[in-house]
Amino acid sequence: QSALTQPPSASGSPGQSVTISCTGTSGDVGGNNYVSWYQQHPGKAPKVMIYEVSKRPSGVPDRFSGSKSGNTASLTVSGLQAEDEADYYCSSYAGSNNLVFGGGTKLTVL
Amino acid sequence: QVQLQESGPGLVKPSETLSLTCSVSGGSISSYYWSWIRQPPGKGLEWIGYIYYSGSTSYNPSLRSRVTISGDTSNNQFSLNLRSVTAADTAVYYCARDPTGDHWFDPWGQGILVSVSS
Numbered sequence: 001q002s003a004l005t006q007p008p009s010a011s012g013s014p015g016q017s018v019t020i021s022c023t024g025t026s027g028d029v030g031g032n033n034y035v036s037w038y039q040q041h042p043g044k045a046p047k048v049m050i051y052e053v054s055k056r057p058s059g060v061p062d063r064f065s066g067s068k069s070g071n072t073a074s075l076t077v078s079g080l081q082a083e084d085e086a087d088y089y090c091s092s093y094a095g096s097n098n099l100v101f102g103g104g105t106k107l108t109v110l
Numbered sequence: 111q112v113q114l115q116e117s118g119p120g121l122v123k124p125s126e127t128l129s130l131t132c133s134v135s136g137g138s139i140s141s142y143y144w145s146w147i148r149q150p151p152g153k154g155l156e157w158i159g160y161i162y163y164s165g166s167t168s169y170n171p172s173l174r175s176r177v178t179i180s181g182d183t184s185n186n187q188f189s190l191n192l193r194s195v196t197a198a199d200t201a202v203y204y205c206a207r208d209p210t211g212d213h214w215f216d217p218w219g220q221g222i223l224v225s226v227s228s
Contacts, residue, residue, distance in 0.1 A: 003154065036214035038155075045204055045221050046155065051214035089155050093213040097168035101155040 004029065004090055004102035011108040012080045020105045022073040022090035028100055030071035034093035037066055037075045040104075041086045049088075050075060077107070085109040112137035114205050114219035122199075122226050128192040132205030132219060133185075139163060140183050143208035145215060146190045148201040156201075160208065161188055195226045 005023040012018035022029065022037075029035055035053045038046035048057055050066035053073060063078045073092070077084055090102040118130035132144070146158040159169035161179045169177045173192070181188040192199060202223050206215035 034213040038215075045218040046215075047218070048214055048216040051216075052212055057216060091155070091157070091213070098171060099157040099213050101157060104154045 004092060004100055006088075006090060006102040006105045008103075009106045009108065011110055012077075013110045014080050014082065016080050017076060017078045018080060018107065019074050019076045020088055020090075020107065022075070022092075022102045024071050024073075024092055024094075024100070026071060028092040028094040029068065029073050031095065032093050033068070035066070035068060035073040036091050037064075037073075038089045038091070039084075039086045040089065046089060080109050082109050112207060112217055114207065114217060116203060116205050116219045116222040118222060118224070120222070120224060122195055122224060123228050124196055124226055125194055128190070128195050128199060128224055128226070130190045130203055130205075130222065130224070131187050132189070133187045134207075135186070137207075138183075139181055139186055139188055143211055144179075144181070144188050145206050145208060146179060147204045147206055147215070147218075148199075149204070149221075150198075150201040158190065158192075158203075197226050200224065200226045 033053045037050040040046040049064045053068045054066040065076045088105045094100045113135045115133045122128045140163045143160045145160040161167050161181050176193045178191045202221040204221045206218040
């Protein structure tokens with residue numbers, strides 16, 4: 001199966017909002033509500049920021065939000081902070097007990 | 111809280127079998143789903159597969175012919191075997207828990223770099 005499509009890069013200034021997209025197909029993103037988002041700082045393990053499209057685990061700031069429309073999911077980071085600079089990956093259940101990740105987006109805080 | 115730690119050799123020869131273990135502390139593997147995920151240097155994440163506490167497994171179709179994930183409840187750990195490795199299998203390998211069975215991962219282990227080279 002193909003990886004989900006994410007833009008390679010995104011950027012914003014401190015305090016601004018930025019949205020990262022994750023495009024799949026009706027077989028994955030568009031076909032269920034099991035989309036999650038992960039933040040990864042250099043040399044570190046990924047950390048979940050959003051699960052089931054829009055749910056935030058305990059401890060994740062409410063500046064992070066998720067949504068979905070059709071075959072495209074989105075992660076929005078509001079009130080950008082320097083610590084938000086990282087790589088972000090989406091993932092989706094792809095049916096038949098299979099899961100697929102996006103290629104990742106490098107978020108730069110200007 | 112639950113913590114995961116990967117262990118195993120950092121170097122494997124081509125055509126041999128990559129074997130890793132994930133030790134779980136602060137919780138029992140006799141519940142939830144437990145996955146392996148890898149990340150080639152400078153690249154994105156790839157789900158390898160999972161084992162459910164009941165012992166059932168599911169694998170990425172692209173790796174299914176070479177992968178086995180098994181559990182050891184007596185030692186509270188689970189393992190990955192990847193056969194017939196090539197340089198393309200060089201990656202950081204992570205173990206992770208799916209806390210609800212809804213296909214998301216938290217927490218993750220710190221990861222272990224495995225290089226395939228003669």
